Amino acid sequence: MKKFTLHERLGKIIFILLAMVCLIPFISSPIALLLGFILALFMGNPFEKNLHQYIHLLLQISIVGLGFGLKLNEALEAGKSGFILTIISISTVMILGYIVGKSLKIERPLSFLISVGTAICGGSAIAATSPIIKPQPKQISLALAIVFTLNSIALFLYPAVGHMLHLNQEQFGLWCAVGIHDTSSVVGAASKYGNEALKIATTVKLARALWIIPVSLMTMLIFKSKDSKIKIPWFIGYFILAILLNTYFPIGQLSSVITVIAKSGLNLTLFLIGSTLSIQALKSIGMKPLAFAVFLWIFISVGSLLFILNMN
Incomplete structure (x- = not known):
């Protein structure tokens, strides 16, 4: 039986x-x-x-729990408002990512992973397309490290900018869903801004995550991979089911309790994500991939914000 040192025991207790x-x-x-x-x-x-x-599982459970705080009409309205922006932003980022990645001479698999992570839903999109393009393990780790680092910055930056520009709840929720990579950080930033922003951000982001399927099919054609399997985000179906239950079979105060628990679960998810951001991982990020990722992130953040501010 392995004996733990005092430092290891203390670390586990504090964790x-x-x-x-x-x-x-x-x-x-x-x-x-x-x-x-x-x-x-x-x-x-x-x-x-x-x-x-466990991070992946806890995030999915928390997202499904947030569905009990939504009604069907709210979800449909949020999805409708973000549909056009989703199509424009995903296609633009993917095309721009290909052009800029090639110009900077970044390895094709790495530039593709960063592009798809920025365009759709961060780590989930990277995990879904990795088995198709078969990159080196280091390229996957690098893409994830960059995406998680930018997510961490966005979690603090977006609410500050939103308040500075006096964005309303709908505008901020939509901006979060498009401009921030990972679902966890999208929901985290939106929940800090307000409940209405949280509802819109969650719905639009999960509708956006479904684009993993067509993008994965496109990836198979680009990288000529016939034997790869597409990872479908099935938990989104459970999120929709939770919305339908809350709309047609309301459970009163229990819905609020489930939503509060889901938000706490999300906070725990973000704590776990933060605990994986080691200095070694950050040091491994090269200047070119980082500059490339930051450029795409600024482009989608500023571009989507201008689009939202000019929406009727």
Whole structure:
């Protein structure tokens, strides 16, 4: 039986205590992410080896829980408002990513992973397309490190910019869903801004995530891969089911309780993500891939914001 050192035991105790703190309702999403990063920075992550699969599962459960805070008419309205912007932004980022990536002479698989992560839904899109294009493990790690780093910045930056520009709840929710890569950070930033922004951001982002399917099919054609399988985000179906249940079979106060628990689960997810952002991973990011990713992120952030501000 393996014996743990005092440092390892202390690290595990602090990790568990901070994780429990993040479940408290008044802890915001950015704070949860920051606590995880500080822990990784000073003490390391004692559970890092098996953490990624739990992060993915916890995020999905939390998203489904948020569905109990939505009505069908709200979801349809949010999806409708973001549909055109979704098509324009995804196609533009993918085309621009190909041109700029080629100009900077970045390896094709890496530039594609960063582009698809920026265009659709961050780490989920990278994970879905990786088995198709078969990149090197280092390229996958690099793309994920860049995306998670920019997500972390967005979680703090977007609400500040939103308040500075006096964006209303609908505008901010839509902007989050398009401009921030990962679903976890989208929901985290929107929940900090307000409940209406959270509803819109969650619905539009998950509708956007369904574009993984056609983009994966397109990826098969581009990279000429016939034996690859497409990873379909099935949890979105459960999110829709939760909305339908809340609309046609309302469960009263229990819906609010489930939503609060889901938000706490999301905060815990962000804490776990923050705890995986090691200095070693950040140091491994090269200047060219980072500049490329930042350029695409600024482009989609500014472009979508201008589009939203000029919408009727």
